[in-house]
Amino acid sequence: xxxYVDDMLxxxxxxxxxxxxxxQLSSEFDMKDLGLDxxxxxxxxxxxxxxxxxxxxxxxxxxxxxxxxxxRDCKTANTPIATHFKLSSDQSKI
Numbered sequence: 001x002x003x004y005v006d007d008m009l010x011x012x013x014x015x016x017x018x019x020x021x022x023x024q025l026s027s028e029f030d031m032k033d034l035g036l037d038x039x040x041x042x043x044x045x046x047x048x049x050x051x052x053x054x055x056x057x058x059x060x061x062x063x064x065x066x067x068x069x070x071x072r073d074c075k076t077a078n079t080p081i082a083t084h085f086k087l088s089s090d091q092s093k094i
Contacts, residue, residue: 004040042058
């Protein structure tokens with residue numbers, strides 16, 4: 001179960017466990033079931049049921065920020081900083 005303020009995501013391999021937890025929670029709290037999960041906290045949810053994996057993506061948010069700051073066509077990098085560059089606590093005060 002993922003809970004953040006008033007957003008909740010319940011995931012389990014066994015749907016009966018999800019239903020049981022939802023019933024328990026709804027007996028204690030006012031809840032609204034929004035159905036199948038597609039997004040939570042602005043992140044897109046993608047599932048690969050065969051592999052039993054769940055993926056979260058912020059691609060739309062990243063593209064929105066790139067557009068906002070005029071960087072949609074910027075060069076990509078595997079790391080945001082050169083791998084030989086070392087940070088120290090003194091540099092964080094700049």
